[in-house]
Amino acid sequence: MTVPRVPGARLRHGRVSLALSFFVQGAVFALLVTRIPAIQDRYGISDALLPAFLAAVPVLAGVGSVGTEQLVKRVRPSWVLRCAQPVVCLALLAVGAVGSMAQVAVALAVFGLSVGALDASMNMLGVSLQRTYGRSIMLGFHAAYSLGGIVGASLAWAGAHWQLSLALLYGPVVAVLVPLALIVGRWFVDRDRPDAAGGQEGAVAAVAPLAMRLLLPLCLVMAFAYIGDSTVSNWSAKYLQDVLGSSEQLATVPYNVYMVTTLLGRAVGDLGVRRFGAVAVVRTGTVVAAGGFAVVAAAPGAWAGMAGFTLLGLGLCVIVPQTFAAAGRYAFERHGPGASDMAVARLNIFNYVGFLIGSPLVGALGDAWSYRGAMLLPMVLVLVTLVYARSFGAPDARYGDGYERPRTADVG
Numbered sequence: 001m002t003v004p005r006v007p008g009a010r011l012r013h014g015r016v017s018l019a020l021s022f023f024v025q026g027a028v029f030a031l032l033v034t035r036i037p038a039i040q041d042r043y044g045i046s047d048a049l050l051p052a053f054l055a056a057v058p059v060l061a062g063v064g065s066v067g068t069e070q071l072v073k074r075v076r077p078s079w080v081l082r083c084a085q086p087v088v089c090l091a092l093l094a095v096g097a098v099g100s101m102a103q104v105a106v107a108l109a110v111f112g113l114s115v116g117a118l119d120a121s122m123n124m125l126g127v128s129l130q131r132t133y134g135r136s137i138m139l140g141f142h143a144a145y146s147l148g149g150i151v152g153a154s155l156a157w158a159g160a161h162w163q164l165s166l167a168l169l170y171g172p173v174v175a176v177l178v179p180l181a182l183i184v185g186r187w188f189v190d191r192d193r194p195d196a197a198g199g200q201e202g203a204v205a206a207v208a209p210l211a212m213r214l215l216l217p218l219c220l221v222m223a224f225a226y227i228g229d230s231t232v233s234n235w236s237a238k239y240l241q242d243v244l245g246s247s248e249q250l251a252t253v254p255y256n257v258y259m260v261t262t263l264l265g266r267a268v269g270d271l272g273v274r275r276f277g278a279v280a281v282v283r284t285g286t287v288v289a290a291g292g293f294a295v296v297a298a299a300p301g302a303w304a305g306m307a308g309f310t311l312l313g314l315g316l317c318v319i320v321p322q323t324f325a326a327a328g329r330y331a332f333e334r335h336g337p338g339a340s341d342m343a344v345a346r347l348n349i350f351n352y353v354g355f356l357i358g359s360p361l362v363g364a365l366g367d368a369w370s371y372r373g374a375m376l377l378p379m380v381l382v383l384v385t386l387v388y389a390r391s392f393g394a395p396d397a398r399y400g401d402g403y404e405r406p407r408t409a410d411v412g
Helices: 008-033 036-043 050-071 077-097 101-133 138-161 166-187 197-213 216-243 253-276 278-298 302-316 319-335 337-368 376-387
Strands: none
Touching: 008 077, 008 101, 008 138, 008 166, 036 050, 036 077, 036 101, 036 166, 050 077, 050 101, 050 337, 077 101, 077 166, 101 138, 101 319, 101 337, 138 166, 138 253, 138 319, 216 253, 216 278, 216 302, 216 319, 216 337, 216 376, 253 278, 253 302, 253 319, 278 302, 278 319, 278 376, 302 319, 319 337, 337 376
């Protein structure tokens, strides 16, 4: 399968614009999830009803990802991203500005659906741009997402510190991010698609058995990685305070440390993939992440627990971007760019599966047994990645470095 050549300047512009899109999404998502208690208080959402509100977002995001799989049969992924990102930003503003519980439910529903379309199309473009570059750049995009998350969480902290209303916090941020999203969308680099509808439909039809059969290991890896990630985001503060006896203030530190180490790991991860290959990087990340969970489970005190969460950030951060890259590569090598988009959209669903089941699973195990023991569950699940690590390598035996290169001839 031939990879189209794109002028160097256009490639650079496309790479920067997509990185900015990842950054915007990281900031917006962090602004939502870090202010959930304030959203609950503003609209009088009871503790019993809150889990239903929170679960609805990843469920609807999965629906949005499925819809994107069908939509990109007819329009370019870049157009989906250009439309979805402003909607996500405006939905965030609506969450902070509407006047009733029913209205905020609608706003969260729109947020979930559009964020599923955004995540799927954004990673489609990342995979296709990496394929055109011929070297690993996917981790850099996710590093931009992590940086956006740090900025968004910092803005949320400032809003809480200065006791700003949600509308006053979200309004100026959205006023900046929506124009930024519209501007950077002009420079997205999209894949070429066949002129003949039949050719494109053939590629879509061909990917169906591939996604269900050969991509299943990657789907499991994606779900397990997000179970680990949701464990940190939802339980790190409670674990440090209730199990390891830290102060309330110190209990807020582990997630921030986790985000920073995630950013650092992703910032240098592409260099590791180019030097040692995706398989080696994923295996190393898996072992480091599992070690982090083990340290957290055995930690005698708060500082040891924070060391464990630091290891978790360094380990987990490489798995998700490489899973998207591997899925796109397998599908592209067999059926072309349309199949790559379908595979990424289907894989993206398991992002939300892991996010949805991870926190309740760890919480139930912690209540039934112990929270130290509960930390061993995501450790075991993450270690499953070692079984499937070879799935991250290049399918062509001529290339042992684990990332795709431009092709000059069709691969069967």
